[in-house]
Amino acid sequence: MNLADRHYxxxxxxxxxxxxxxxxxxxxxxxxxxxxxxxxxIGESRQPVRSHQGVSIVPDVDRIEAATVDLLMVPGxxxxxxxxxxxxxxxxxxxxxHKAKIIASICTGSALLGAAxxxxxxxxxxxxxxxxxVQSVAPQVQWEPKARWVAHLDRWSSSGVAAGMDxxxxxxxxxxxxxxxxxxxxxxxxxxxxxxxxxxxxxSTPAMAQSEPLGIIxxxxxxxxxxxxxxxxxxxxxxxxxxEQPGFRSFxxxxxxxxxxxxxxxxxxxxxQRAWKTYPLHAExxxxxxxxxxxxxxxxxxxxxxxxxxxx
Numbered sequence: 040m041n042l043a044d045r046h047y048x049x050x051x052x053x054x055x056x057x058x059x060x061x062x063x064x065x066x067x068x069x070x071x072x073x074x075x076x077x078x079x080x081i082g083e084s085r086q087p088v089r090s091h092q093g094v095s096i097v098p099d100v101d102r103i104e105a106a107t108v109d110l111l112m113v114p115g116x117x118x119x120x121x122x123x124x125x126x127x128x129x130x131x132x133x134x135x136x137h138k139a140k141i142i143a144s145i146c147t148g149s150a151l152l153g154a155a156x157x158x159x160x161x162x163x164x165x166x167x168x169x170x171x172x173v174q175s176v177a178p179q180v181q182w183e184p185k186a187r188w189v190a191h192l193d194r195w196s197s198s199g200v201a202a203g204m205d206x207x208x209x210x211x212x213x214x215x216x217x218x219x220x221x222x223x224x225x226x227x228x229x230x231x232x233x234x235x236x237x238x239x240x241x242x243s244t245p246a247m248a249q250s251e252p253l254g255i256i257x258x259x260x261x262x263x264x265x266x267x268x269x270x271x272x273x274x275x276x277x278x279x280x281x282x283e284q285p286g287f288r289s290f291x292x293x294x295x296x297x298x299x300x301x302x303x304x305x306x307x308x309x310x311x312q313r314a315w316k317t318y319p320l321h322a323e324x325x326x327x328x329x330x331x332x333x334x335x336x337x338x339x340x341x342x343x344x345x346x347x348x349x350x351x
Contacts, residue, residue: 047214049078050108050139052132052148053088053098056118060200061145062096065112065207068223075215081105083128091116102131110210111139114203115146115166123154123176133157143195143210145203152196153177162191166199167240175289178303185241187232198238205232274302276324281306 049069051062069076082088082098089095100106113132122128133155136142144152149165150173152158158177164186165173174182183189188197188206190213197206208231212220224231271292278290281304288305 045075045214047076047109048106049076049110049112050081050105051078051112052114053080053082053096054116054118054122054128055089056091056116056121057088057114058116058146058200059090059092059094061114061116061148061203062090064201064204065145067227068204068207068211071223071226072211072215072219075211076110079105079108091118102135105135107135107138109139110141110143110214111136113142113144113148113151115144115148115150115169115200119147119150123150129155141193141195141210143197143206145197145206146199147173149173149180149196150176152194153180158194158196161194162189163194163196164189164198165196167238168199171288175291175305178291178305185238186235187237188235190235198240204229209233209235270300273324274300277302277304280324 051066053062066078069078079100080096080098081100081102084101085098087095087097129151132151136152136155136157142152142157144163144165146166147169149158149163150169153163153173154176158180160179160181162181162183164183167184170182170184174180186198187202188195188209190206190209195206195210197203208220208224211223220231274292278292281287281290284306286306290302290304292300292302294300
């Protein structure tokens with residue numbers, strides 16, 4: 040079968056506070072190819088869903104009745120800030136997303152995919168103005184700080200808002216053909232930025248503007264104690280001390296997919312992390328963490344550069 044004859048069922052997820060162009064931009068493009076794409080808007084219910092801009096859209100189906108799709112698209116927007124903590128939504132997104140052939144996010148929609156575990160081990164990008172926050176939500180993802188969009192295997196993610204249109208045209212070029220993508224761009228009088236690494240907006244982020252590294256991550260895992268006893272109290276102490284340290288970026292405690300409890304502290308650079316680790320009160324808390332409970336990793340720019348294991 041010719042690529043141009045292939046047909047895909049697309050599901051666009053809607054939630055309160057979604058970014059309007061994140062949804063309507065990609066759908067403007069895909070909706071011009073009814074021969075190739077059937078679109079379903081998926082809401083929590085069939086009631087109208089209000090965007091961050093105040094415009095509401097009526098879903099076609101609710102999350103329970105939504106059929107499996109070939110391409111699942113997740114927008115960003117202010118609503119992502121609360122949804123990353125909504126365990127019911129994340130459980131549904133994880134289950135539903137794993138059934139799709141391709142998953143794509145626009146803007147901070149990648150934070151939802153990351154929080155749902157759908158980007159574990161993948162490269163991805165997001166809105167550069169919210170990049171630090173997105174990284175803190177899903178530190179296990181290989182985040183690309185400079186990219187208009189990232190295509191890694193069956194996972195696609197775009198930078199902020201309008202970048203979703205560039206990514207969608209790239210998807211059309213792959214799923215249908217490149218001439219069709221070019222014709223679509225011309226039809227809507229849109230200048231398609233075809234290079235995935237074209238990202239002038241990355242320079243607007245504090246980290247990129249100051250040529251700072253992505254940060255140093257310290258990970259504490261409770262694998263050395265089967266019962267995870269006293270994990271929360273020590274994690275709370277580590278977080279309190281970390282937040283007092285200059286150069287602190289974020290701290291997160293969570294349960295990993297293997298059931299182990301983890302804490303991740305992120306600092307601006309190795310110097311500020313070293314200061315945190317050597318300050319007497321901090322060092323004592325970390326010594327107890329390493330000796331009593333955890334494995335500690337120092338991770339820089341996605342690569343493990345040093346590892347310290349407490350004895351079994």
